[in-house]
Amino acid sequence: MRGGKPYPPRTLEELQILPGVPEACAELRRAGLRLIAVTNQPDIGRGTQTRDAVDAINLAVKRSLQLDDVRVCPHDDADRCACRKPAPGLLLAAARDWDIALEASVMVGDRWRDVESGKRAGCKTVFVDHGYSERPPDSPDLTVASLPDAVSWILGTVFQREGT
Numbered sequence: 001m002r003g004g005k006p007y008p009p010r011t012l013e014e015l016q017i018l019p020g021v022p023e024a025c026a027e028l029r030r031a032g033l034r035l036i037a038v039t040n041q042p043d044i045g046r047g048t049q050t051r052d053a054v055d056a057i058n059l060a061v062k063r064s065l066q067l068d069d070v071r072v073c074p075h076d077d078a079d080r081c082a083c084r085k086p087a088p089g090l091l092l093a094a095a096r097d098w099d100i101a102l103e104a105s106v107m108v109g110d111r112w113r114d115v116e117s118g119k120r121a122g123c124k125t126v127f128v129d130h131g132y133s134e135r136p137p138d139s140p141d142l143t144v145a146s147l148p149d150a151v152s153w154i155l156g157t158v159f160q161r162e163g164t
Helices: 021-030 042-046 051-065 089-098 112-121 147-162
Strands: 036-040 069-073 106-109 124-128 142-144
Touching: 021 051, 021 147, 036 051, 036 089, 042 051, 051 069, 069 089, 089 112, 106 112, 106 147, 112 124, 124 147, 142 147
Parallel strands: 036 069, 106 124, 124 142
Antiparallel strands: none
16 A cells, blocks of 8 residues: 555566455355455556566465456456456356356455445445545445454355355
8 A cells, every 4th residue: 555545466476465465255155155366457457567477476475365257358447348356247247157146145355346336236245444535435345354254244144144
């Protein structure tokens, strides 16, 4: 974060996984949940980052956290695509490809676009508040300081819905 705004790592060497995130993902995986990341990467479309560099970073994240999939939108807002969050396109495509019921899913993110995308897709939403100097999301289902803080709620929400 610089000046209250988040920035993606430019290289593998800059990649940092936040404390507790690997353990939180492992707990969610042990419970049988699919873990799919959806990420806006407009620097590809802007020409300030290569797709290869983004793919290498995402592969490292996928391996480190043992994610099932990573979906990328390379577009900028001006492209008006269906995949750039807050549009739900990445979530809808992942749900279709992985046979996931979005109404029984939880979208976790640290920006308003993530929460809005999840809501538009029909998911419950968790906002991880890192204190960015930007618009907050509208009415996430849960706000936490870190992913580990959300694990119990996610598991209760998902398994409560499956049991009904």
